[in-house]
Amino acid sequence: MAAAAAAVAAASSTLLRASNFSRSRPVPTTAGQCTPRSAGRRPAPSSVCVRTRSGRRAAAARASAEGSGGAPAAPLPAALLFDCDGVLVDTEKDGHRISFNETFAERELSVSWDVELYGELLKIGGGKERMTAYFNKTGWPAKAPKTDAERKEFIASLHKMKTELFMALIEKKLLPLRPGVQRLIDEALGNGVKVAVCSTSNEKAVSAIVSCLLGPDRAEKITIFAGDVVPHKKPDPAIYILAATTLGVDPSSCVVVEDSTIGLAAAKAAGMKCIVTKSGYTAEEDFATADAVFDCIGDPPEVRFDLDFCANLLQKQYVN
Numbered sequence: 001m002a003a004a005a006a007a008v009a010a011a012s013s014t015l016l017r018a019s020n021f022s023r024s025r026p027v028p029t030t031a032g033q034c035t036p037r038s039a040g041r042r043p044a045p046s047s048v049c050v051r052t053r054s055g056r057r058a059a060a061a062r063a064s065a066e067g068s069g070g071a072p073a074a075p076l077p078a079a080l081l082f083d084c085d086g087v088l089v090d091t092e093k094d095g096h097r098i099s100f101n102e103t104f105a106e107r108e109l110s111v112s113w114d115v116e117l118y119g120e121l122l123k124i125g126g127g128k129e130r131m132t133a134y135f136n137k138t139g140w141p142a143k144a145p146k147t148d149a150e151r152k153e154f155i156a157s158l159h160k161m162k163t164e165l166f167m168a169l170i171e172k173k174l175l176p177l178r179p180g181v182q183r184l185i186d187e188a189l190g191n192g193v194k195v196a197v198c199s200t201s202n203e204k205a206v207s208a209i210v211s212c213l214l215g216p217d218r219a220e221k222i223t224i225f226a227g228d229v230v231p232h233k234k235p236d237p238a239i240y241i242l243a244a245t246t247l248g249v250d251p252s253s254c255v256v257v258e259d260s261t262i263g264l265a266a267a268k269a270a271g272m273k274c275i276v277t278k279s280g281y282t283a284e285e286d287f288a289t290a291d292a293v294f295d296c297i298g299d300p301p302e303v304r305f306d307l308d309f310c311a312n313l314l315q316k317q318y319v320n
Contacts, residue, residue: 002255020158035197074311078249080188081272082181084199085228086208086259086279089213091166092122093280096201099166100127109141119281125200125233125262128159133144161200164221167208177213178277181303183215185255187307189221194247195225198239198256203227235262240270255310257297259266261285275305 017114050163085091089275097118104111113121113134124130132155135144169175199206199281203226211219223246244251256267267274268289276282276290277297287293291313298304 002075019132059151061103073308074202074315076193076307076311077255077314078253079196079244079255080184080307080310081243081248081254082195082197083256083258083260083263084197084209086282087178087257088181088197088275089170089177090279091175091208091209092118095166095175096125096127096162097163098171099169100131102165103162106161107143107158109143120185122260122281123262125235127201128155128238130232131155131158150168163202163205165171166205167236170205170208170212171220175213176278178296179299179302182214183299183303185218189218191307193307194223194249195221196225196243196247198243199224199226200233200239201226202212203229235241235265235269237266237270240267240272244272245269252312255313261287264290271309275310275313277304 014114046286049223082088089095093115096113100118101112121130124133128182132151135141135151136290140151145151145292148217178212185195197206198209206224206226210222210224214222223243225239225243225246230236230242232238240254240256241251252272254270254272256263256270257275257277258264258267259272259277260282264274264276264287273291275295276287278287278295279292280287292305292309296304296306
């Protein structure tokens with residue numbers, strides 16, 4: 001694992017030095033309309049719509065629909081990589097935040113994170129990192145140990161309890177999948193596209209979401225990269241570089257679905273296309289470097305995008 005982590009870190013540094021952040025080009029759009037889909041290789045929804053930052057729905061230009069109607073379909077992505085929290089499930093406000101607060105109460109730390117404060121803390125990738133940064137800024141609880149090594153263990157114990165509480169919420173299915181997640185994953189798996197979940201959250205929590213909400217049959221086909229599997233968390237691209245390397249695919253053939261600016265930065269730094277599906281906490285963030293921005297993935301009759309859209313995204317950039 002140490003050797004793998006070192007390799008990931010080295011690859012991450014190389015990519016960053018190479019300035020792999022891609023610049024986007026405007027999308028031809030017509031406000032208030034959806035572009036009818038051309039005939040394709042798979043059954044698909046009747047339309048695909050892009051959400052602009054102002055919230056209006058605009059038509060998405062499709063590369064395979066340009067020119068003659070007999071143009072060949074674009075090659076499929078080699079892999080679809082999903083963030084977890086905010087993408088698969090809108091977990092943050094009523095899932096992770098609640099579990100953190102229950103943990104603080106159980107340990108009698110006199111700490112509570114309200115909705116607004118937690119939104120600010122989400123700018124820090126990783127739950128352990130989030131708690132550490134908060135206590136460093138506001139002061140450590142009286143019950144916390146004094147040395148750095150002991151505080152690291154203290155944070156780890158809090159995070160373990162928080163994860164157990166969060167997993168209980170997931171196992172009770174109190175937090176549903178976001179619209180379109182299962183549909184898009186089924187479409188990808190059904191067409192031989194590799195699927196992975198890449199998250200800064202604890203691996204057990206991510207596995208619980210995938211297994212409980214997507215089902216064991218899908219879970220067996222989905223690779224999970226989560227928690228401390230890499231030395232540096234998003235916005236560092238390490239987790240996406242590791243995913244591409246492990247899956248044996250070229251980063252440029254991957255499409256990432258994220259919901260935050262730190263996730264977007266990680267995907268773009270890894271040299272991948274990135275679609276943003278805004279979540280409750282991230283709706284007002286600046287996604288100018290994204291290849292496409294939607295309010296969700298969407299289920300019929302409100303499908304926002306599908307696997308064909310992802311395929312065409314690899315041929316031509318789309319932005320909000």
